[in-house]
Amino acid sequence: MRKANQISNAIERVLLDEEAIDARVRKLAAEISADYPDAVYGDDGLVLVGVLKGAFVFLADLARRLTIPHHVDFIALSSYNEGTTTGEVRLIMDSRINVADRHVLIVEDIVDTGYTLDYLQRTFAARNPASLRTCVFLSKPDRRRVEVDIDYLGFEIPDVWVVGYGLDFADRYRTLPYIGALKKRIYEK
Amino acid sequence: MGLQDDVQKILIPEDTLQQRIKEMGDAINAMYTDEDRPLLVCVLKGAFIFLADLTRHLEMRHEVDFMETSSYGARTESSGVVRILLDLERNIEGRHVIIVEDIVDSGRTLDYVTRNLDTRGPASLRVCTLLNKPSRRVIDVPIDFVGFEVPDEFVIGYGLDFDEEYRNLPFIGVLKEEVYSEPEEGDVC
Numbered sequence: 001m002r003k004a005n006q007i008s009n010a011i012e013r014v015l016l017d018e019e020a021i022d023a024r025v026r027k028l029a030a031e032i033s034a035d036y037p038d039a040v041y042g043d044d045g046l047v048l049v050g051v052l053k054g055a056f057v058f059l060a061d062l063a064r065r066l067t068i069p070h071h072v073d074f075i076a077l078s079s080y081n082e083g084t085t086t087g088e089v090r091l092i093m094d095s096r097i098n099v100a101d102r103h104v105l106i107v108e109d110i111v112d113t114g115y116t117l118d119y120l121q122r123t124f125a126a127r128n129p130a131s132l133r134t135c136v137f138l139s140k141p142d143r144r145r146v147e148v149d150i151d152y153l154g155f156e157i158p159d160v161w162v163v164g165y166g167l168d169f170a171d172r173y174r175t176l177p178y179i180g181a182l183k184k185r186i187y188e189k
Numbered sequence: 190m191g192l193q194d195d196v197q198k199i200l201i202p203e204d205t206l207q208q209r210i211k212e213m214g215d216a217i218n219a220m221y222t223d224e225d226r227p228l229l230v231c232v233l234k235g236a237f238i239f240l241a242d243l244t245r246h247l248e249m250r251h252e253v254d255f256m257e258t259s260s261y262g263a264r265t266e267s268s269g270v271v272r273i274l275l276d277l278e279r280n281i282e283g284r285h286v287i288i289v290e291d292i293v294d295s296g297r298t299l300d301y302v303t304r305n306l307d308t309r310g311p312a313s314l315r316v317c318t319l320l321n322k323p324s325r326r327v328i329d330v331p332i333d334f335v336g337f338e339v340p341d342e343f344v345i346g347y348g349l350d351f352d353e354e355y356r357n358l359p360f361i362g363v364l365k366e367e368v369y370s371e372p373e374e375g376d377v378c
Contacts, residue, residue: 007250041354052255053278056231060241063357069192071353074233074257076275093257093275097353171252171279175244 007173011180015162016155018177024154025058028135029065032152036103039068046070046103049095051077051120054109057166057175058137058154062107070105073097077116089119104129109166110138113145121148138162138179155179161187192355196362200344201337203359207242209336213317214246216334217287223250227285229317230277232302233257234356235291238348239319243289254279258298271301286311290318291348292339296328303330320344320361337361343369 016024039046050059052074063072076092104124111117117134124132135152142159157179163169164176169187173180201209221227226249231240233255244253257275286306293299299316307314317334324341339361345351346358351369355362 007248042352050237053253056237056253056255057241057245060238064238064359066357067192069354070357072234072237072356074237074255076255096257096259096274172250174253175241175247175251177245 007176010173010183010186011163011176012160012183014178014180015157015160016165016179021154021165021178022061025061026065028152028154029062029067032062032105032135033067036068036070039070039103041069044102046105047095047097047099048072048105048107049099049120049124050074050107051109051116052093053174054166054168055107055137058109059107062135071097075120077119079116089116091123099124099127099129101128101130103131104133106132106134108134108136110140110162111136111148111150112140112143114148115146117148117150118146137165138167192358193362195355195365195368196345196358197365199360199362200339200342201361206336206347206360210239210242210319211246213334213336214243217243217317218246218248221249221251221285225285226250226252227287228279228281229253229287229289230281230302230306231255231289232291232298233275235348235350236289236319238356239291240289243317252279256302258302260298271298273305280309281306282310283312285313286315287333288314288316290316292320292322292344293318293330293332294322294325296326296330299330300328319347320349 036046048070050056073095075095078090078092080088080090106120108117133151136150137154139153139156140159141156161182162179163173163182164179166174168174169182229251231237254277256277258271259274260271288302290299315333318332319336321335321338322341343364344361345355345364346360346362348356350356351364
């Protein structure tokens with residue numbers, strides 16, 4: 001493992017290694033590229049909306065494997081009460097691109113309760129896009145509180161605390177190149 | 190028609206880029222420790238791909254944060270006035286900060302961001318840019334880590350765009366002149 005000891009010592013086990021992630025991301029990118037055969041250059045085309053902070057790594061890898069023209073945009077959210085699961089989401093920075101009549105693909109790192117994604121889907125649907133789809137790297141179906149549609153999914157994972165590839169624990173471990181399960185002693189401290 | 194048809198030549202191929210980014214990661218590894226816990230500040234949108242790859246090589250504890258700025262200027266020439274659209278989530282007082290940029294061109298945006306962050310009292314403030322175009326510099330800004338110096342050509346790919354296009358090319362290319370010199374319908378000059 002490439003990362004220094006203090007970091008990798010916090011990892012119980014590697015759930016998805018770099019090779020597995022890379023192979024899956026390429027496959028997703030090929031699927032998406034095939035599903036938007038009429039994607040065009042310019043201001044009528046596909047917009048990928050990445051959700052900060054977590055999705056930036058997945059978005060960076062996914063976009064590079066797409067063979068169709070598209071624009072990239074970001075949105076920043078936070079929940080009102082950190083640590084609670086009331087599902088209220090606050091918009092910190094809206095996307096800059098006007099998505100009316102454009103094809104929108106929301107790019108998320110993980111869907112857990114589904115509250116955030118539900119908020120995003122409702123928000124973008126209200127802006128009259130030509131189409132709205134969602135691409136999620138990880139899904140934890142056991143944690144779902146609200147039903148959400150996912151069009152492109154990387155992996156389903158069990159209900160364990162995962163970090164890496166954009167996912168953090170208190171802003172730590174976010175940039176690990178693999179998905180790891182965090183040791184209990186770290187998050188129960 | 191593919192995105193690559195608009196590329197006049199590949200300036201930095203993907204493997205050269207990745208090799209150099211690993212070296213830059215090593216240079217940062219040599220300079221910071223777990224205790225320093227540097228905060229890498231990514232200036233959106235262009236730098237997100239570089240940040241995703243660079244941080245995968247970092248071995249010390251670190252965090253990432255994002256800023257989005259916008260200039261009021263015309264398409265290719267910055268007016269020098271910078272507006273912060275998304276500010277950092279983290280308080281950087283007493284923190285070791287590394288600003289991560291895709292390219293330093295005129296230096297105006299970087300100069301503004303550097304001065305702005307400096308007023309917040311970081312323990313240290315360094316700049317890491319993938320590309321440097323010294324021939325275009327208007328304001329002298331100190332840079333600590335540079336990936337490549339590039340000539341004064343219209344470079345795209347690896348986060349760098351022309352009108353939001355070509356960002357996702359996995360290499361650095363030079364855009365064909367007929368693409369950016371072509372007057373677009375509806376553009377106000």
